Amino acid sequence: MQNSELPQPKKGYRTVVLLLLTLVYGFNFIDRQIVGILAPFIQADLDLTNTQLGLLIGLAFAAFYTIMGIPLAYLADRMNRVTLLSLALAVWSGFTALTGFSQNFLHIAMARIGVGIGEAGGSPPSHSMISDFYGKEERAGALGVYSLGIPLGIMSAYFFTAALLGADATQVNWRRIFIILGATGIFLAVIVRIIIREPKRGAMETSAKLPSGYISIPAALKQANLMLRIVIFGGLSVLVVALWLAGKAHWLALILALPLLLTLFLLSIQPGVLKIVKIKTWWWMCLGIAFASFASYAISGFQTKYLRLLDPEFDFRLIVIWIGIINGTFYVAGTYFGAKIVDWRAKTDIRAYGTVPAIAIAIVLPLAVAAFWVPTITLHLMIGAVLQLFLGVYLGPSFAIAQTLAPISLRAMSTALFFFVLNMIALGGGPTFAGFMIDLFQAQGHNSLIATRYAMTCTFAAFVLAIGFYLLVRRNIKQDWANAEAANAATVAG
Numbered sequence: 001m002q003n004s005e006l007p008q009p010k011k012g013y014r015t016v017v018l019l020l021l022t023l024v025y026g027f028n029f030i031d032r033q034i035v036g037i038l039a040p041f042i043q044a045d046l047d048l049t050n051t052q053l054g055l056l057i058g059l060a061f062a063a064f065y066t067i068m069g070i071p072l073a074y075l076a077d078r079m080n081r082v083t084l085l086s087l088a089l090a091v092w093s094g095f096t097a098l099t100g101f102s103q104n105f106l107h108i109a110m111a112r113i114g115v116g117i118g119e120a121g122g123s124p125p126s127h128s129m130i131s132d133f134y135g136k137e138e139r140a141g142a143l144g145v146y147s148l149g150i151p152l153g154i155m156s157a158y159f160f161t162a163a164l165l166g167a168d169a170t171q172v173n174w175r176r177i178f179i180i181l182g183a184t185g186i187f188l189a190v191i192v193r194i195i196i197r198e199p200k201r202g203a204m205e206t207s208a209k210l211p212s213g214y215i216s217i218p219a220a221l222k223q224a225n226l227m228l229r230i231v232i233f234g235g236l237s238v239l240v241v242a243l244w245l246a247g248k249a250h251w252l253a254l255i256l257a258l259p260l261l262l263t264l265f266l267l268s269i270q271p272g273v274l275k276i277v278k279i280k281t282w283w284w285m286c287l288g289i290a291f292a293s294f295a296s297y298a299i300s301g302f303q304t305k306y307l308r309l310l311d312p313e314f315d316f317r318l319i320v321i322w323i324g325i326i327n328g329t330f331y332v333a334g335t336y337f338g339a340k341i342v343d344w345r346a347k348t349d350i351r352a353y354g355t356v357p358a359i360a361i362a363i364v365l366p367l368a369v370a371a372f373w374v375p376t377i378t379l380h381l382m383i384g385a386v387l388q389l390f391l392g393v394y395l396g397p398s399f400a401i402a403q404t405l406a407p408i409s410l411r412a413m414s415t416a417l418f419f420f421v422l423n424m425i426a427l428g429g430g431p432t433f434a435g436f437m438i439d440l441f442q443a444q445g446h447n448s449l450i451a452t453r454y455a456m457t458c459t460f461a462a463f464v465l466a467i468g469f470y471l472l473v474r475r476n477i478k479q480d481w482a483n484a485e486a487a488n489a490a491t492v493a494g
Contacts, residue, residue: 014133016195017195019145021085021126024085026150027188030154030157031115033300034178035057035112035301036057036301037157040308050435050436053301053431058428059428060116061116062426063116064113068120069120070267071263077411080198082192087189088120089118090185091114092117093185098182099112099182102175123415127399130403141396144340144397154300154324159320162317230265237261240253273410281480284472285353289466292391293422293426294462295368297427298431301430302438302452326384330386338357342400351475353401354471354472356393358474361470364390365463405484433459437455
């Protein structure tokens with residue numbers, strides 16, 4: 001049966017589902033963004049260093065988010081994706097509420113770890129379902145709409161914060177904000193479970209029952225080179241434990257490293273997963289979006305803290321509202337039109353998936369540097385508006401590559417692996433690196449404002465790497481796209 005002959009979901013219903021999935025994705029980013037927005041008040045209340053603050057915004061969340069994304073994607077490729085998504089939303093919202101009860105760095109770090117574990121179950125099932133509602137001709141646009149959850153979530157986080165600041169914006173009850181946000185997310189999880197119906201896997205490619213993209217663990221353990229894998233990953237695990245016992249590694253490194261090594265070992269014995277990671281364009285896309293987002297997450301993590309340093313007398317509520325407006329208009333426009341432009345250009349030149357993001361990031365680089373060196377908050381926000389417009393461009397095309405180049409039965413896993421690379425580098429590294437650099441420059445005698453400017457300028461070097469990787473996407477995508485279409489056609493025919 002050809003694609004045109006397959007029963008298509010009603011457009012009105014699939015639009016409702018897409019918008020609801022986008023709303024859930026927005027909650028994902030509200031939960032992340034809120035820590036950065038409230039950073040000055042959390043830092044003062046819990047007496048945190050900039051490095052600890054960067055860890056909360058970045059690594060403490062990102063490490064578990066990325067590690068847990070792999071097994072949850074495995075479940076998303078095999079179980080009801082709506083159930084998985086609603087449970088994940090309820091879990092991360094519950095831990096968001098618990099964040100409001102934190103009394104020290106350990107408490108809030110454990111709460112953020114819980115949020116990361118829950119959010120790991122968000123995007124893999126959502127991306128997979130969207131690919132079953134929209135064919136490849138519409139997929140970049142649909143995933144571009146889904147990507148609007150990022151700027152809309154960020155905007156909502158700022159508006160949500162502004163609404164709950166209270167009469168005196170300098171005295172912020174940040175705990176109450178986390179508790180209310182968490183309760184709202186749990187309510188949304190119930191709505192998701194009621195409204196969305198599980199779509200047929202591969203509905204846009206075939207009406208046949210598709211073979212699983214995975215083999216059983218016993219079968220995987222019988223393959224060649226197993227002992228080499230056991231020696232490598234077992235040896236690394238022993239090394240990590242030995243360093244911890246010798247007092248050379250923190251306990252947090254131990255609980256991060258062991259599940260990570262186990263996850264990578266299990267991935268290495270799945271032939272289907274290995275097919276994904278052998279695709280060059282898939283890797284170049286992952287690294288391109290990762291290094292662009294490395295700098296982007298650093299901006300969102302320290303922007304409000306920086307603006308309070310730049311002008312302590314400026315109305316904080318007004319700052320929060322304007323940043324929210326910018327993200328809800330310029331970033332949304334960039335995300336939406338970036339996906340649409342790539343959809344349009346790719347009809348005649350598939351290399352647009354690399355060209356358009358590379359051009360956008362090349363424009364972003366000087367704007368980002370200028371935004372942190374202008375003398376007033378007004379100029380910062382004006383430059384930031386244009387900056388956000390171009391920052392949104394690369395999201396939809398990158399998501400589309402992750403889905404289209406992957407085997408049909410491994411699309412959730414492709415998303416999880418993509419987010420694994422993206423968030424370990426970007427979310428785990430960007431805010432953590434920026435916070436460390438701020439402390440480093442302060443230790444050299446610079447005041448907080450100048451130290452933040454130097455640190456952010458160093459962080460923006462990541463944009464140069466992103467441009468290079470998207471140019472590699474442009475160079476390799478023709479062949480990899482053709483190979484993916486041929487492989488999926490063969491799966492359908494089989």
